[in-house]
Amino acid sequence: SATGTGGAVTASAPNNINIGNIDTSSTQGTGGAISLTSEVGDITTGNLSSSGTISGGTIDILTLKKIDIGQINSSSTNGTAGTIVIKNNQPEYIRNAPGITLDFINAQGALPQICNLTAPCGIHIATDGYLQITETFPTILGATSIATNGDPIKIEHGGGTAFDPFKVGDALKNGTLGLITNGRGFIGTILPPQSFQEPVRQDNIQIIPRIPFLTNLPFKTIVPNNQNNSPKNKADEEISTLEAIISDAYTGYLGLPRSVYNPKDAAQxxxxxxxQTGTKSALIYATFSNNLLELRIVTxxxxSLRTVYNTTQEEVRQTAEKFRKNIKNQIPFLSSAKKLYEWLIAPLEADLKAQNITNLVFIMDAGLRSLPVAALHDGQGFLVEKYSIGLMPSLSLTDTSYRNIQNEPVLAIGVSEINQSSEEIKQTELKPLPYVSNEIQTIMELRGGISKALINQQSTFNNLQQESQNRQFSIVHLATHGEFEGELNNSYILLWDRLLRLNQIRQLGWNKRQPLIELLVLSACKTAADNDNMELGFAGFAVQAGVKSALASLWYVSDEGTSQLMTEFYQQLKTVNIKAEALRQAQLKMIQSNEFKDPYYWAAFTMIGSPW
Structure with missing residues (x-):
């Protein structure tokens, strides 16, 4: 249904049910229920979709014989996902019984379901045979086989011995190909590869063998497997696990290989x-666990870990969204700025001062990756007035090697006009950027030497690709429109002759260039709001582009304001030791001015990747 409730589909038969795809989804309403019941026959279907904008529809598959299903989707973008029940178990366990095979289950909702004894919720799968979930779909956590967003997951399976344990990461016999998550971050995700014989529990995820002598054993809580339980090794293992979850979100969405950088080397x-720089930095992980905000500081x-008990995940995300929108729309923002400072900075402030930290590097969970952190406020001043700031996708994905670029030349690309001969570009309805020429000219004057500029008709894909391979250019400046939308193929950088999509940016070959480009500047970009994938594209921009660092903006700032900030940034880059400090000094100059002191003009600009 496009506008209303999807129609329900019910099928009941004494013997086999064979049916193709069933789609009761609604793009503007509630998905319809799907119910398939056989008394003693197999149930075989294609994909089942009961997703809905307002809420997803329930899906019930019940028989005593084999079940073979395609993809299952009961998700909801604005409300609760539909409950999913798939059972073919006998009242009492029977050995060598038929199992359940399916592709994957997406039961992610925007709101949690209401669970009680009379209203079961989440996902419940029960079989006396083996469960094989053979495919994955991308989520912010990586390649996923089963996902909810806070709702419980219960799996009862017919294995559990040394010969047939339940494996997360291996669906050949009894298990899932990808991870299992309830959407609660670190605490609610079972990452592959793991193997379980006994009943196990992680948050509200349960995996239980049906074999009688195993099913009644007490639950084992899943924890990282530490060979050495010293506090340092335990902390190292915790950060490695946290990094794996965060990194998988980026590699899964951006289609990148896993990194070889070891997060255990963080202190080193x-x-x-x-x-090398005289800068004392702190990594600050801000993630959600059990509906609470957790902060891990690494210097x-x-x-060490701090749990923030005076708020919830929903409140933090809503406040972050309000804060970002208010600054972007130039309406009062101080209340939310203070709240976020209280949650994200205040619990760590004593440690930051005691260690004389001057640079903060944030590694954020979903909902916080597009936060204009520089404008957080303690009631006396902005955070950027105390610290230089960077946004890192994860330490594991970031090349942290340092190189001084104070005197490095720049390759500058400028698109001030819109190429009307390109139908693809015309359809974007982008506006000209009249200050680009002045911006490029000023950068050329500041950097000098062999710095080179390509303006308008010269700023083609082929020219950018060819010139940027010149190893003398360690800085590439793109003074042109950039759009970060929800999907990679909808995000782009405007060149004269084409829209360079984010999923095409590696065609430039920067990731294979040695030495790597130190800094990519995109001076006139904006990001879509309220989209976790958009956040992954923005925060992962440097990694995707194959450069060490990227300077980009969360929203489009006035042409004149951008030009002012960029001029000061390149001026500061000639004297300071790290890129984030050059940005900080440029932002401070804007704060001290009369015309550009509002955070709208300076808070959007973010140093992504390595801040050094």
């Missing part, structure tokens, strides 16, 4: 940065 990396001296 930060110590080396301090020795050259410390690796």
């Amino acid at each position: 990396i930060l110590n080396e940065i301090q020795q 050259a001296e410390e690796n």
Whole structure:
């Protein structure tokens, strides 16, 4: 249904049910229920979709014989997902019984379901045979076989011995190909590869063998497998697991290979940065667990965890969204700025001061990756007035090697006009950027030497690809429109002759260039709001482009304001030791001015990837 409730589909038969795809979804309403019941026959179907904008429809598949289904989707973008029940188990366990095979289950809702004894919720799968979930779909956590967003997941399966354990990461016999998540971040995700014989539980996810002598055993809570339980090794294992979850979100969405960088080296990396630059940095992980905000601070001296108890995940995300929108729309923002400072910074402030930290590097969970952190406020001043700031997708994905670029030349690309001969470009209805020419000219004057500019008709894909392979250019400046939308193929950078999609950016070959490009500047971009995939595209921009660092904006700032900030940024880049400090000094100059002191003009600009 396009506008209303999807119609319900019910099929009941004494013997086999064979049917193709069933789609009761609604793009503007509630998905219809799907119910398939056989008394003693197999149930075989194609894909089942009961997704809905307002809520997803329930899906019930019941028989005593084999079940073979395609993809299952009861998700909802604005409301609760539909409950999913798939059962072919006998009242009492029977050995060698038929199993259940399906592709994957997406039961992610925007709101949690209401669970009680009379209203079961979430996902419940029960079989006396083996369960095989053979495919995955991308989520912010990576390749996923089963997903809810806070709702419980219960799996009862017919294995559990040493010969047929339930495996997360291996669906050949009894298990799932991808991860299992309830959407609650670290605490609610079972990452592959893991293998379970006994009943196990992680948050509200349960995996239970049906074999009688196993099913009644007490639950084992899933925890990281630490060979050494010393506090340091435990903290190292915790950060490695956290990094794996965060990194998988990016690699799954951006289609990138996993990194070889070891997050256990964090303290050593930060110590080396301090020795090379004189900058004392802190990594701040802001993630959600059990509906609470958790902060992990990692410095050259410390690796510790704080749980923020005076708020919830929903409140933090809603406040972050309001904060971003208010600054972008130039309406009062101080209340939300103070709340976010209280939650994200205040619990760590004593440690930051005691260790003389000057640079904060944020690694954020979904809902926080597009936060204009520089404008957080303690009641006396903005966060950027105390610290330089960076946004890192994850330490594991970031090349943290340091190189001084104070005197490095720039390759600058400028598109001030819209190419009317390109139908693809015309359809975007983008506006000209009249200050681009002045911006490029100023950068050329500041950087000098062999710096080179390509303007309008010269700023083609082929020219950018060819010129940027010149190893003398360690900085590439793109003074043109950039759009970060929900999907990679909808996000683009405007060149004269084409829209360079984010999923095409590696065609430039920057990820294979040695040495890597140190800094990519995109001075006139904006991001879509309220979209977790958009956040992954923005925060993962440097990784996707194959560069060490990227400077980009969360929303389109006035042409003149951008030109002012960029001029000051390149001026500061000639004297300071790290890129994030050059951005900070440029932002401070804007704050001290009369015309551009509002955060609208400076808070959008974010140093992504390595801040050093």
